[in-house]
Amino acid sequence: xxxxxxxxxxxxxxxxxxxxxxxxxxxxxxxxxxxxxxxxxxxxxxxxxxxxxxxxxxxxxxxxxxxxxxxxxxxxxxxxxxxxxxxxxxxxxxxxxxxxxxxxxxxxxxxxxxxxxxxxxxxxxxxxxxxxxxxxxxxxxxxxxxxxxxxxxxxxxxxxxxxxxxxxxxxxxxxxxxxxxxxxxxxxxxxxxxxxxxxxxxxxxxxxxxxxxxxxxxxxxxxxxxxxxx
Ligand SMILES: Nc1ccn([C@@H]2O[C@H](COP(=O)(O)OP(=O)(O)OP(=O)(O)O)[C@@H](O)[C@H]2O)c(=O)n1
Ligand SMILES: C[C@](O)(CO)[C@H](O)COP(=O)(O)O
Numbered sequence: 720x721x722x723x724x725x726x727x728x729x730x731x732x733x734x735x736x737x738x739x740x741x742x743x744x745x746x747x748x749x750x751x752x753x754x755x756x757x758x759x760x761x762x763x764x765x766x767x768x769x770x771x772x773x774x775x776x777x778x779x780x781x782x783x784x785x786x787x788x789x790x791x792x793x794x795x796x797x798x799x800x801x802x803x804x805x806x807x808x809x810x811x812x813x814x815x816x817x818x819x820x821x822x823x824x825x826x827x828x829x830x831x832x833x834x835x836x837x838x839x840x841x842x843x844x845x846x847x848x849x850x851x852x853x854x855x856x857x858x859x860x861x862x863x864x865x866x867x868x869x870x871x872x873x874x875x876x877x878x879x880x881x882x883x884x885x886x887x888x889x890x891x892x893x894x895x896x897x898x899x900x901x902x903x904x905x906x907x908x909x910x911x912x913x914x915x916x917x918x919x920x921x922x923x924x925x926x927x928x929x930x931x932x933x934x935x936x937x938x939x940x941x942x943x944x945x946x947x948x949x
Contacts, residue, residue, distance in 0.1 A: 729794020848919030
């Protein structure tokens with residue numbers, strides 16, 4: 720079965736706060752979305768690649784047009800809607816049992832070696848999986864900023880990254896069910912958890928950060944430099 724990429728790229732970056740979608744931010748002369756796509760296309764994926772963009776995002780559309788292998792679909796108002804649009808679009812022409820790697824366009828420091836390890840794990844086990852990172856801080860349960868918070872055993876916790884890889888139809892159906900059931904879906908794994916399916920947790924790299932706040936741009940540049948990509 721093929722392994723495809725789906726890039727949700729319809730966000731506006733409200734927490735980043737610039738006057739354009741954050742994935743258009745230039746780092747060392749190249750847009751964040753281009754750094755992300757270049758890293759992903761270094762992998763041995765043997766599948767197609769789809770990107771969800773807003774119709775108003777002319778600059779994003781222009782960058783996407785520079786990649787022959789990218790197929791564009793229309794993004795939704797929320798991340799899960801973009802992913803759902805993409806999966807529905809894919810199911811018109813790919814095999815439902817194919818695998819899809821969903822990767823935030825806003826994670827430009829992802830390394831091909833980590834994506835490849837996720838792909839290999841999924842294909843060997845024939846079970847979906849996600850890249851993740853063990854939590855290093857002591858974690859408090861804090862429903863308010865007062866009172867005595869509970870400390871949570873961090874050995875049971877990890878931070879979810881992307882890519883997250885599942886079968887195309889299973890993920891589409893799981894996302895739909897999660898939405899029908901009113902479950903808050905911030906990543907693909909949330910939907911798969913809701914249908915009680917197991918998945919692989921593949922430890923990735925701590926530099927696979929998401930460009931979220933303005934200060935993350937300097938970190939992205941630092942990590943890309945450290946990786947020898949700048
Ligand atoms: N309607 C949306 C919202 C988000 N995303 C994508 O989902 C990924 C992760 O989302 P996030 O970091 O939340 O991006 P934004 O929505 O752009 O940021 P913010 O929440 O700060 O507005 C990004 O690649 C973003 O482009 C998307 O495809 N469609
Ligand atoms: C998918 C994700 O990047 C995994 O960490 C995350 O869930 C996106 O959600 P956010 O609320 O926009 O950070």
